[in-house]
Amino acid sequence: MNREYLTTRVLPPLAFTLALFFLWELACHLIKIPPTILPAPSEIFAALWKFRTPIVENSWVTLWTTLAGFAIATVFGLLLGIAVGWHRAIYAGVYPVLVGFNSVPKVAVVPVLILWFGLGEVPAVITAFLISFFPIVVNVATGLATTEPELEDVLRALGASKMDIMRKVGVPRSMPYFFGSLKVAITLAFVGAVVSETVGANKGIGKLMLDAQAGFQVPIVFAGLLVLAFLGIVLYGLTVIIEQRFTGWAFRGQNR
């Protein structure tokens, strides 16, 4: 890590975040906001430390349900996206159903899932999956649909089959779209898992926050929010790293 990287990429976000917490702290003390409405960061961090054991335990559950749902969404989304992009008829047939499905608020589906699978981690995994596969499908299909016909012609002139063209041109060409959609999908998966937990679960950050809220332990509720934000940043960052690792060719302008 060189000096320039430190001053342009590491320090600014760190300084901005600290400043935000500082202003928040200041505001709480100056305006005298009651801790039951908006606790100061110092109280939140104190709660975070005091209840670290249950917080870590429940974060772990939320984390793995999110990742499980996200993993299923990635595989399923990629396959369905390729199928939808493969042929206009499949696109025309499947797309309206997909849009309709995506328009249903997933909160409304959770009770059904609990009915089917009982309280536990399964509804959270499924909700995370349901909410996050749509952008992946749409992006992969878009990537395939926008493949330059000239690139396909290069292969067609050699007598390549549709499958060859898909493997050599279509799929690699849509990879930047795919990885781009993962950034959206991972955050959505997280939302899905937590939403499911707040509707009904026996573990997870969402459930922890729900219990804390019932007991008026507002600092714990905010500690939960903070953990969610932090995990969200970490997961997002991971997908960005994966994206650049696999589709660096699409980001050539930014590395110069």
Next chain:
Amino acid sequence: MPALVELTNVSMAYGRGAHAVRAIEDVTLTVSKGEFIAVVGPSGCGKSSLMKLISGLHPPASGTLTVEGKPVKGPLPSVGMAFQNSNLLPWRNAVDNVLLPLEIVEPHRSRMGRERAQYREKAIKLLNSVGLTGFTEKHPWELSGGMQQRTSICRALIHEPDILMLDEPFGALDAFTREELWCALRDIQAERHVTVMLVTHDLREAVFLADTVYVMSNRPGRIVKRCEVNIPRPRDLEVTYTQPFQDIVHELRSLIGGRH
């Protein structure tokens, strides 16, 4: 010399029925093995359509079209193509781009797994021969326009096709790079005796490179003139400044017409 490509009264159209746009009409021409032909004509006269026709990417509406005596029903592995845009795959480096046809065309396709190293060596050798030594591992965006086009021509040649089809391959390059690539193409053809079909709107390019130049008329494209270039080979760039060369270019120019 035996005929490699034969077109007899071939017409071609895009679309069907009343909305069909006629691109080529009643074209008859023969390309011998090892011959270098150039097709010139005004913009939109169907030059590229002729290319698509012979490569099997688009079927003729009428007439007969044979390559090596067999009617063309679809794309042929014995044809290598390069276009105005290099159309390199941006996620592959130069060598891997050149290797692409070998991953498609038999018998290389099934050998690719075992003999990848040998094929790679062959691709690198080919790239070196067109002056890309040291750039073989670069991605397309790290290459200049001329280098990309050289790579694209290597890709068209790697599976040792009988016919090399070039659709305005130097159209997007500056004048100096273009002349450099003329010489590169001249040397490739002299060395490999490959049959070349070059579509271009640059008359000097056509006359410098080809044995026979065909002039096409405005749409729907017809062949209005067949012109043999009797300038001895090997030709040097200097030849383009001589009187016989200028005379041929001038004659071709007068055939193409347009407003002056």
